[in-house]
Amino acid sequence: MVVSKTITDSIKNDLNSTGIFLESYVYDYFKKRGSYGVEREVPYNISVGAGSPIDGEADIVASSRIDSNIIVCFVVECKRALPEQKYWVFEKGHVGPSPHPLLTYVLPANSASYRHDIHLSGLGYMQPSDYESAINMYEFDIKSGKRINNFDKRERAFIALRQINEAFSGLTTSPHLALRVAHNTPPSESLNVLYVPIVVTTGNLLVAEYDAKNIDYLTGNILDTANITLIEKGWVHFEFALSGALRANNGNYSKRPTFVVNIDS
Numbered sequence: 001m002v003v004s005k006t007i008t009d010s011i012k013n014d015l016n017s018t019g020i021f022l023e024s025y026v027y028d029y030f031k032k033r034g035s036y037g038v039e040r041e042v043p044y045n046i047s048v049g050a051g052s053p054i055d056g057e058a059d060i061v062a063s064s065r066i067d068s069n070i071i072v073c074f075v076v077e078c079k080r081a082l083p084e085q086k087y088w089v090f091e092k093g094h095v096g097p098s099p100h101p102l103l104t105y106v107l108p109a110n111s112a113s114y115r116h117d118i119h120l121s122g123l124g125y126m127q128p129s130d131y132e133s134a135i136n137m138y139e140f141d142i143k144s145g146k147r148i149n150n151f152d153k154r155e156r157a158f159i160a161l162r163q164i165n166e167a168f169s170g171l172t173t174s175p176h177l178a179l180r181v182a183h184n185t186p187p188s189e190s191l192n193v194l195y196v197p198i199v200v201t202t203g204n205l206l207v208a209e210y211d212a213k214n215i216d217y218l219t220g221n222i223l224d225t226a227n228i229t230l231i232e233k234g235w236v237h238f239e240f241a242l243s244g245a246l247r248a249n250n251g252n253y254s255k256r257p258t259f260v261v262n263i264d265s
Contacts, residue, residue, distance in 0.1 A: 022263065023059050023078040026200050030062040030074075037181040038062045044170025046245055054245060058167035063181035072194045073181065075171055077164035079156055081203030086142035088157045088203040088260070090236050093133035100239055100255045103172060105193040114253065118194065123235060123259075131257075132207050134238040137161070139203070160199045161240050161258055168197040168256070169246045199260045205233045234265030 015021070023040065030036040042061045046054040060076040081088065101114035119125045137157040140147050171177055172195050207230070214227040222228055239255040247254070 017080075019078060019080045022080050022200070022202065025263070026076060026078050027060055030060070033064075035066075036062045036064045039181055042167075042171065042177075044167050046166065046170045054166055054170065056163070056166055056170070058164075058171055061171065061177065061181050063177075069190060070192045070194060072196065073177070075164065075168050075195065075197050077160050077167065077197075077199045079160035079163075079199055079201045079203075081139070081156060081201055084141055084143075085139040085156065086202070086204055087140040087145070087206060088201065089138050089140060089206045089208055089230070090132065090134035090238065090260075091136040092207050092209050093135040093239060099128060099131045099133050099237065100253050100257050102257060103195045105172075105195070107191045107193060113192075125237065131237045132233070134207065134236055135241075137238070137260075157199075157201070157203065157260070160201065161238060161260070164197045164199050164258060165240050165242065165246050165256055168195065168258075169242075197256065197258045199258065200263055201260060202263050205236050205260060205262050207231045207233055207236060233262075235259055235261040 027038055027040050030038040039061050040059065041057045043057050044055070058075050059078045061073065062076065063071060063073040065071050101116045102118050104113045104118070105111070106113055119127065119130075125131055137155065138147055139155050139157060209229045209231065210222060210227060214222050214224065216223050236259070238258045238260055240258045241255050242253075246256075
């Protein structure tokens with residue numbers, strides 16, 4: 001069968017809309033760093049009581065031994081921003097004594113630990129107040145700055161956050177996944193496996209900050225929008241609210257720290 005050039009050109013153009021090239025770029029980024037073991041399309045399964053299980057694949061799992069007793073494992077969802085919805089705007093949350101903790105497995109005991117004392121200093125998070133602890137996200141038109149209210153174009157930011165947390169809940173049922181991807185054998189001595197869920201996007205990230213005292217309670221608006229500050233970010237720490245099924249491997253916590261990263265960062 002001979003496929004016409006018109007058809008092959010159309011297929012090639014439409015392949016750009018699938019997001020596979022962004023995923024391939026991120027995979028290649030980890031591979032080129034040398035110290036990471038990396039896999040694409042890693043399957044997961046979440047049991048949901050008597051209901052149907054949640055099945056899927058994580059785009060990328062990248063794992064590396066960064067210290068004698070620490071392996072870091074990134075579970076990554078890659079999400080192209082739609083060209084017309086390129087601004088992803090996050091509402092900064094109210095930071096408490098500390099953000100929700102990252103998940104760490106201690107091997108060989110296979111015991112889960114939820115660490116409040118881990119701060120990602122390389123990303124600028126030196127202390128709890130440095131975290132954005134974002135709680136909402138919205139997408140805005142790249143040309144007009146208007147929010148696109150179209151149910152056919154649900155916020156891809158939210159979909160990506162839900163997808164990565166599904167994958168995270170499913171994959172972290174076995175701490176040995178990180179060992180396998182990092183090409184390490186099960187340890188005889190204590191080893192900490194730190195899991196970090198990440199969304200990588202082509203979207204431009206902004207964090208909205210405001211003071212509640214400037215809200216007009218009669219309208220529910222901030223009437224003088226000069227009192228809203230938009231801060232450009234290379235990455236944002238988001239506290240994703242988990243449904244019952246996604247609380248697997250999250251202890252008693254109802255939210256999970258998830259990082260959204262702009263590909264250019």
